[in-house]
Amino acid sequence: MITFDDILDAYRRIVDTVHHTPVITSRALNELSGNELYFKCENFQRVGAFKIRGAYNKISSLKPDQLKRGVVAFSSGNHAQGVALASKLLNTSAKIVMPNNSPKSKLEATKAYGAQVILYDFKKENREEIGKKISEAEGRELVPPFDDELIMAGQGTIGLEIFDIIKRLDYVFMPVGGGGLLSGNSVSLKYLMSRVRIIGVETEPANDAYQSFRKGDIVAIKPPATIADGIRTTSVGTKTFEVIKAKTDDIILVSDAEVLEAMRWIFTRLKIIIEPTAAVPFAAVIKNELKLKNKRIGIILTGGNMDMDDFFDLMKTKTND
């Protein structure tokens, strides 16, 4: 299981490369919530999302001969861009296996960072198998999206940066997909803030981690239809789940409609662009199933990558359901 030392090691590797993203606040949203909210803005991170942290930590830990052979990753989203940019910065070659229905902006950004994109038919083919085949045939190191200690430790550096700005929080809310973000930051934040409670949030259709947490065993679901495309994973990982069981306080659910409502609040009050997955934890804070009042709550805004037209279409959707 990863420890706080792993996260410190990760931070030493990535600190000169990643942005120390700002923490922002809003009187209006504090009033709306009845709590003091601190938004950690990873939408302003390089590649537009926190994924550069894990990817850079992983790839910068490779040995020279591994770097010579290059890396391979499979991802429909921000992990692809994270691996692509980290590879470019570390002078290694990257192949990224992406579904042929990926958002145009993410395909283009991944290519723009110099990675070679391998498209596959998401209805017929299995991206993990394609990734493994390339890895074996070409000797490329596989950079997994979450179930890897270096990836988990890299994502956990967000907790260090939050602590750098705010020394005490009662709660920190963040989305949970495969569990890389949640496991890493459960470790870093629990180490730094003795009484903080860590809450993972999923959307109702993507409730695998919610089920797993309650059952105590990993539950897999079918690919979920949710607007939160960053958490469409079908199950958490074995390494991430081990940490989540030990360190996370709860995993709770919100609806897609609640996520859209949260995006609208962020748009009108914070004046920043986030992607749907990033709105998931704030949706839970507004919903306030835990009945929190006058608490100091950290919220990780995980990313801001969206096709502009998709963003507008989403935000125009009526949510009176």
Added chain:
Amino acid sequence: MITFDDILDAYRRIVDTVHHTPVITSRALNELSGNELYFKCENFQRVGAFKIRGAYNKISSLKPDQLKRGVVAFSSGNHAQGVALASKLLNTSAKIVMPNNSPKSKLEATKAYGAQVILYDFKKENREEIGKKISEAEGRELVPPFDDELIMAGQGTIGLEIFDIIKRLDYVFMPVGGGGLLSGNSVSLKYLMSRVRIIGVETEPANDAYQSFRKGDIVAIKPPATIADGIRTTSVGTKTFEVIKAKTDDIILVSDAEVLEAMRWIFTRLKIIIEPTAAVPFAAVIKNELKLKNKRIGIILTGGNMDMDDFFDLMKTKTND
């Protein structure tokens, strides 16, 4: 004519009330421009725009008996919200004369700050006359949108905050409507950065300041049809123009289509929400009529207040003209 001391006085009055807004940068936009760009984010300011600076400076300078009688202002936009919030914070009553076609978000925000909104028919009535009538009948102090030394000095405090973060800039670009922002910041920035050049930017339909600057006398135009609603003023003020003539280096023009293109870049790369007027100076930097290369350029993003649906409609407009 206002001096640097007036701006320091203003800053002492407002410093505990306004946000010291961040200055942000983007590798991608630096590459696009070929220059080093520094964006001063007044879209994150209280009331969502820089106008709180001038309004608070003006109203906090009133005498106790004036504060007892209250204030009146006319504005279709951010000045209304600035006066409303400043009045609330300073415990005075505000009446704001607003056109009946004002964006819903701005009407609601103005009322939410506790101001009384007086609607008028923008096709038939003159807002200045209505404002003056209320001022005379009720003894309320008029808080003008720009042509007032305390307003100009308040807006000029942005220059102090830019200098607080960056000590040397070659150019600073900002929009020009009535000239409050441009005059105040020409004074503060020219005092603090010896060789900086100050560029005011208008859209082509709203080219009154451009004409005035070239002619050396104030030129008035008909109410212009431009998407940059913050600079739909028909002429600069006599006080603001005196400063602009003395301190501003140039006033240049961009098209509405170029403003939309600039908004798209800000959306996709900076991941922040700005209103069209705030994109005007960046549009000029992209257009680069002045052929700048490897310069350090400050850009004032003046505000971020827009109805969400208006924002989407604008951003979806094709700009292949």
